[in-house]
Amino acid sequence: MNNIDINTTVRKLYSRIFNWYQENGSAALEKVIQSVQSWKDGNEIIAEYKYALEEMPRPENATLEEIYLVADKVIVGILERNYSENVGDDLVLGNVARIITELYKEIKKQETAEQLKDSFYTVMDYDIQDDFEYFEKAEEVYKSVLLDNDKNIGGRVALADTNWELQKLSNDNSQLFFRKPVALNFEEVDEANNLYQLAIDGKISITNITVKTWPGLQK
Amino acid sequence: MAWTTEITIKNTSHSKVRCKVKKGQVFENKKVGTGLQNVAAAKDYIFDLQPNSTQVVQIEVLCINQKLKSPEGLLNITNYVVNKEFHTQEDLWSVMNKV
Numbered sequence: 001m002n003n004i005d006i007n008t009t010v011r012k013l014y015s016r017i018f019n020w021y022q023e024n025g026s027a028a029l030e031k032v033i034q035s036v037q038s039w040k041d042g043n044e045i046i047a048e049y050k051y052a053l054e055e056m057p058r059p060e061n062a063t064l065e066e067i068y069l070v071a072d073k074v075i076v077g078i079l080e081r082n083y084s085e086n087v088g089d090d091l092v093l094g095n096v097a098r099i100i101t102e103l104y105k106e107i108k109k110q111e112t113a114e115q116l117k118d119s120f121y122t123v124m125d126y127d128i129q130d131d132f133e134y135f136e137k138a139e140e141v142y143k144s145v146l147l148d149n150d151k152n153i154g155g156r157v158a159l160a161d162t163n164w165e166l167q168k169l170s171n172d173n174s175q176l177f178f179r180k181p182v183a184l185n186f187e188e189v190d191e192a193n194n195l196y197q198l199a200i201d202g203k204i205s206i207t208n209i210t211v212k213t214w215p216g217l218q219k
Numbered sequence: 220m221a222w223t224t225e226i227t228i229k230n231t232s233h234s235k236v237r238c239k240v241k242k243g244q245v246f247e248n249k250k251v252g253t254g255l256q257n258v259a260a261a262k263d264y265i266f267d268l269q270p271n272s273t274q275v276v277q278i279e280v281l282c283i284n285q286k287l288k289s290p291e292g293l294l295n296i297t298n299y300v301v302n303k304e305f306h307t308q309e310d311l312w313s314v315m316n317k318v
Contacts, residue, residue: 135252147295149249154295158247158257158283162315165284169316185314186245186299195228195238196298204236204268207227209246209294211258211280214223 003110007064010103013096014067015059016087017074024085025053032081048078068104071097134164134176141178152206153199159184222258224278224294230268240264240278243301246294256282256290259301259311281305285312 021028029049033039039046052073057066073079074097083094138160147156162184167176181187191197198204224246230236244260258280266276282290283301305311 131252138251146298149295152293152295153297154247154249155245155297155299156247157249157251157295158245158297158299160251161248161253161257161287162284164252165286168286181299185301185303187302188298189241189244189300191239191241193237193239194244194298195226195240196244196296198236198238199296203230203232204238205229205231206296207229207273209227209296210225211246211290211292211294212223212225214221214277214279 003107006103006107006110010064010067010100010107011059011062013100013103014062014070016091016096017070017093017100018056018059020082020085020087020093021053021056021079028082028085029053036081045078052078064104064107067100071100071104075101131164134167135160138163138178151199152209153196155181158186162186220289222280222282222290224258224280226276226278226296227273228268228276229273230270233270235270236268238266238268240296241300243305245283245297245299245301246278246280247297248290249293249295254288255292256284256287258290258294259283281308281311283311283315285316 029046032049033046052070056070057063059067062070070079074083074093079093083092083097085093087093087096139156142156142159145154145156145159147154159179159181163177163179166179166184177183189196192201195204195206199206228238240260240263242260242263245257246259247257248255259282261279261281264276264278266274268274280290301311301314303314305314
């Protein structure tokens, strides 16, 4: 099932939860207050339940995250009291909520897979403590990319450095991507007489390459 | 500030060799994590290397990692080229920052 299908299904399922609470929420609250001692005395818990009902977004407007949060409340949160309430088709609120949470996880998994297409390496928790650790990891991830300092040809450093700069710019310490060249706006040159290729083929040798300022050049 | 890479190339064959450097072709630092910018050719270059000779060519370059320090020292040529349009230093940084 692709993400659009899953989205539609989640929304339809959520409608069952939303509609049930629209019709039965207040009565359900009264029933719990009458039958559960802690609720009889619990102003805070009643307020929380009422808040959950008031804030429940309409299905057509709800984001996936909002739907997930409501489902989670039915499974283990303030709405758990209504877990076994029937919503038709032999389903109870709890079943519907569990299906929603499973589908939500599936969507998140597919989104991550999309991101991974641009990554050499798996998305991981950013537990790298400093730049030195990043560079050690980058050397390992990009090790299949050439770096031959004797011949003055490479590619590995450009990927690692550029990826590092982007990581810093993102300010996101929860995920670390090691991007493929295409995700860094790099593509490979495919020309037999390119200076790089001639060096690889041994037709010429590069003695050194030095970067300098050139005051005479007009930018 | 403008930059150039000065490339010393040896042709040990008995034939002339025509060489190309593409606009956007990346020259990188020799080591990961120097904190220095890597650079890219500002335009296309074509030059001939004479038989049994060593030549020095100058390639105008622009910087590709805006947040890093100015480039310096020795570099390697890579097989990568920046595949988005750019004309100025600002263009190139803008392209690279929009990854």
